[in-house]
Amino acid sequence: MKKLRFLALLMAAMMAFTAIAGCTASAPAGTTQPTAATVAPTTATTAEPTVEPTPKPQEKVTLMFSWWGNDARHAATNAAVDFWNKANPNIQIQTSPAGWDGYSDKLLTELSAGTAPDIFQISTNDIANFAQKGQLLDLTPYMDTLFVSYDSILKTLYVEDNKNYALSTGISVPCLTYNKTILDKLGIAPPTDDETFDSLLEKCKAATKDTNGDGKIDVWGIEDPTANTDFTSLVVTQYGTTMFAPDGKSSKFDDPKLIAAYKMLAGFNDAGVTPKPGEVTVKEGSSAFQSGYTAFGFQALSAYGGSAGSSPDELDVAAFPIVAGQPEMRVVSGSVPMAIYSKGAHTEQALQFLAWFLTNADSATAQGAMARGVFPSKAQRDVMAAKSTTDRIITQEMRVADFFSTLKTNGVMLPAPVNITEWSKIYLDTNNEYAYKKLTIEQFCQKIKELGDPILAQ
Amino acid sequence: MATVLRKPHPKARRASRAAKMNNLAGYLFISPWLIGFIALTVGPSLFSLVLAFTDYDYLSPIKWVGLKNFVTIFTGKDYYFWNSIAVTVKYVFIRQPIFIIIAMTAAMLVNSLRKGTSLFRTLLYLPAILGGGVAVSVMWRMIFEVDGFINTLLKTIGLSGVQWLSDPNIALWTVMLASLPTFGGSMIIFIAGLKGIPESLYESAIIDGANGLQKVWYITLPMLTPVIFFSAIMGLIGGMQTFTGPYVMTGGGPLKATSFYMINLYDQAFRFHHAGYASALAWILFVIILAFTMLVFKSSDLWVFYENSLSSAKKDRRRKK
Numbered sequence: 001m002k003k004l005r006f007l008a009l010l011m012a013a014m015m016a017f018t019a020i021a022g023c024t025a026s027a028p029a030g031t032t033q034p035t036a037a038t039v040a041p042t043t044a045t046t047a048e049p050t051v052e053p054t055p056k057p058q059e060k061v062t063l064m065f066s067w068w069g070n071d072a073r074h075a076a077t078n079a080a081v082d083f084w085n086k087a088n089p090n091i092q093i094q095t096s097p098a099g100w101d102g103y104s105d106k107l108l109t110e111l112s113a114g115t116a117p118d119i120f121q122i123s124t125n126d127i128a129n130f131a132q133k134g135q136l137l138d139l140t141p142y143m144d145t146l147f148v149s150y151d152s153i154l155k156t157l158y159v160e161d162n163k164n165y166a167l168s169t170g171i172s173v174p175c176l177t178y179n180k181t182i183l184d185k186l187g188i189a190p191p192t193d194d195e196t197f198d199s200l201l202e203k204c205k206a207a208t209k210d211t212n213g214d215g216k217i218d219v220w221g222i223e224d225p226t227a228n229t230d231f232t233s234l235v236v237t238q239y240g241t242t243m244f245a246p247d248g249k250s251s252k253f254d255d256p257k258l259i260a261a262y263k264m265l266a267g268f269n270d271a272g273v274t275p276k277p278g279e280v281t282v283k284e285g286s287s288a289f290q291s292g293y294t295a296f297g298f299q300a301l302s303a304y305g306g307s308a309g310s311s312p313d314e315l316d317v318a319a320f321p322i323v324a325g326q327p328e329m330r331v332v333s334g335s336v337p338m339a340i341y342s343k344g345a346h347t348e349q350a351l352q353f354l355a356w357f358l359t360n361a362d363s364a365t366a367q368g369a370m371a372r373g374v375f376p377s378k379a380q381r382d383v384m385a386a387k388s389t390t391d392r393i394i395t396q397e398m399r400v401a402d403f404f405s406t407l408k409t410n411g412v413m414l415p416a417p418v419n420i421t422e423w424s425k426i427y428l429d430t431n432n433e434y435a436y437k438k439l440t441i442e443q444f445c446q447k448i449k450e451l452g453d454p455i456l457a458q
Numbered sequence: 459m460a461t462v463l464r465k466p467h468p469k470a471r472r473a474s475r476a477a478k479m480n481n482l483a484g485y486l487f488i489s490p491w492l493i494g495f496i497a498l499t500v501g502p503s504l505f506s507l508v509l510a511f512t513d514y515d516y517l518s519p520i521k522w523v524g525l526k527n528f529v530t531i532f533t534g535k536d537y538y539f540w541n542s543i544a545v546t547v548k549y550v551f552i553r554q555p556i557f558i559i560i561a562m563t564a565a566m567l568v569n570s571l572r573k574g575t576s577l578f579r580t581l582l583y584l585p586a587i588l589g590g591g592v593a594v595s596v597m598w599r600m601i602f603e604v605d606g607f608i609n610t611l612l613k614t615i616g617l618s619g620v621q622w623l624s625d626p627n628i629a630l631w632t633v634m635l636a637s638l639p640t641f642g643g644s645m646i647i648f649i650a651g652l653k654g655i656p657e658s659l660y661e662s663a664i665i666d667g668a669n670g671l672q673k674v675w676y677i678t679l680p681m682l683t684p685v686i687f688f689s690a691i692m693g694l695i696g697g698m699q700t701f702t703g704p705y706v707m708t709g710g711g712p713l714k715a716t717s718f719y720m721i722n723l724y725d726q727a728f729r730f731h732h733a734g735y736a737s738a739l740a741w742i743l744f745v746i747i748l749a750f751t752m753l754v755f756k757s758s759d760l761w762v763f764y765e766n767s768l769s770s771a772k773k774d775r776r777r778k779k
Contacts, residue, residue, distance in 0.1 A: 105728050112516040129731070133517040277712060278624020281603040422730040426537065432713055436626065451537055 168334025170373025302373030586642030
């Protein structure tokens with residue numbers, strides 16, 4: 001009996017020990033021990049970043065590089081990383097590609113735990129927030145050295161307190177995309193790079209049709225142009241104002257110029273050239289244009305490549321429309337930005353890799369495709385120019401990018417306010433009320449001002 | 459006469475030691491679960507209670523703000539709070555009775571079968587195995603889309619489609635409908651409850667001339683009230699925490715028609731990075747669920763029948779009065 005009791009106690013003790021051992025994971029050799037997830041280790045700081053001294057030639061460092069995207073982007077980026085790793089045996093890059101879903105959540109957790117990748121792609125909505133909290137390396141000191149051949153116009157993007165905290169991975173001007181097949185079928189002339197909103201409205205009216213004879217409209221002109229602030233902000237800029245105050249603590253939805261811009265865009269809905277809410281099924285991550293329901297669409301150049309690639313010969317792209325009667329105003333925006341973790345162990349090496357990735361011709365050659373919009377340096381675009389004779393999509397993208405680069409661009413995209421994600425939810429829900437005709441466009445602007453400003457002021 | 463304290467008998471001392479050893483063995487055996495429960499449930503719950511009184515965004519130091527989060531919630535500064543409560547309560551108090559009725563009806567039907575009982579029980583239980591996870595919710599979304607399976611079927615027979623997920627007046631009902639096929643688990647419990655009803659009661663009823671409906675009303679339902687009570691409590695607790703279905707199917711829209719409490723909590727915690735505020739929301743939800751649960755428990759004296767229980771004796775006394 002005593003023996004049985006002893007054996008039982010021994011078994012129980014072993015089980016308890018296993019449970020305790022399982023709860024405390026020990027770090028494998030050669031890696032850093034992650035900090036507890038409940039600890040908030042950082043304080044907001046504006047101190048200059050500390051850059052590691054150049055390592056001795058035989059010292060090998062390994063950097064972690066993460067991004068989100070589709071298979072094409074993963075393949076292109078991995079190809080560039082493989083090229084770099086072969087050429088730089090002392091600075092090895094380990095990749096961690098992912099899909100968009102959950103990427104920002106995972107990055108936030110890693111930043112909170114102090115285990116963030118050394119170089120990472122970052123959502124534009126997160127730049128202000130993470131920069132304010134000292135998580136992103138200030139790249140300003142390196143703009144005229146490592147990033148000297150990076151497009152100067154893109155250097156004006158993602159600036160917080162006059163400092164560059166993230167760099168766009170490509171030129172991604174907003175565009176007017178159109179479905180050539182639908183326009184040809186309906187005898188509508190394709191848009192030009194000087195298309196105005198007035199002429200676009202006329203074309204949309206001509207394109208809104210019942211094409212299958214069932215008595216219901218099945219092709220519309222364009223999706224609701226008031227729904228996406230990436231594009232409404234450009235129209236607002238053309239009207240001579242901005243969506244947010246320069247300090248990002250309030251919006252300008254009581255500005256008569258902004259309201260006039262929204263009224264102009266609302267004219268498309270009033271004309272019946274946009275599908276009503278729920279009238280069409282849009283695949284997740286897609287748009288009514290990409291799903292084939294509208295003849296025209298607004299799209300970022302960096303996203304155009306992906307959608308056009310799946311519809312060969314059907315889609316084409318033109319410059320974003322201009323507002324007739326307003327001073328000509330064009331705005332360049334960027335593609336997905338990348339940043340460097342300010343608390344990484346090897347920020348100098350991370351900077352070297354990022355500079356190579358964004359400016360070096362070998363990087364473009366290795367990638368073989370513009371997976372994040374048109375390349376942000378001339379040397380890389382020259383590599384693509386050689387390919388553009390055989391690749392229709394590259395030709396289209398380069399044409400639009402060149403168009404913008406020759407313009408006197410006078411519109412500056414202000415960085416997104418800190419609480420832009422929460423503000424955007426209010427915007428979308430209120431825009432929904434407008435779309436369901438619960439609000440007029442003026443009431444919509446007023447409600448955004450009332451509900452959104454307290455969030456921006458936090 | 460002085461009381462002499464005697465030393466315990468050696469045999470009694472051995473028995474006490476043996477009992478202590480048994481207790482120790484018991485605690486050691488449950489220690490893996492106990493350690494996990496304390497470390498992964500109690501600990502984080504207490505931490506979230508502390509967080510509810512703070513402003514914390516995962517990257518900055520935790521800042522104590524006292525009751526500020528609760529003031530924000532109850533003074534209407536959260537645009538989504540009251541609507542989310544209304545949507546969630548409406549969902550629970552409409553969906554759960556329907557769910558119980560379906561599960562009970564299915565259980566009675568399966569229980570009354572002479573052949574194929576196992577087959578039908580398995581078939582009706584299968585959807586419960588799939589559950590209401592993300593994949594199933596995506597499937598439901600595809601079924602209820604404007605040009606999804608249901609509308610295609612309707613159009614085939616000459617009817618116009620319905621905006622199942624994009625009409626604010628219909629979307630919540632669609633989400634409820636999508637959650638009903640998982641009644642299998644409750645059905646199994648009801649079947650167990652039905653099997654526990656003594657046959658003698660039905661025999662007496664037959665002798666008294668009761669028809670089928672009367673047997674159900676006067677015998678089956680009262681005898682099943684403990685199972686109904688259990689199902690109601692579990693459904694209430696689970697229903698108030700509904701998240702996956704509406705989040706995947708509608709994202710909280712259209713026009714906040716399916717903006718459940720947990721969706722708001724998720725957004726606050728993980729999209730807007732307001733961990734302290736989200737913790738306050740979580741504890742308010744806990745209090746709401748506790749209040750509703752206590753209400754149901756209190757009401758159970760009036761309608762739950764336990765054979766040979768104090769509760770049924772109390773009811774008898776009341777009837778005599």
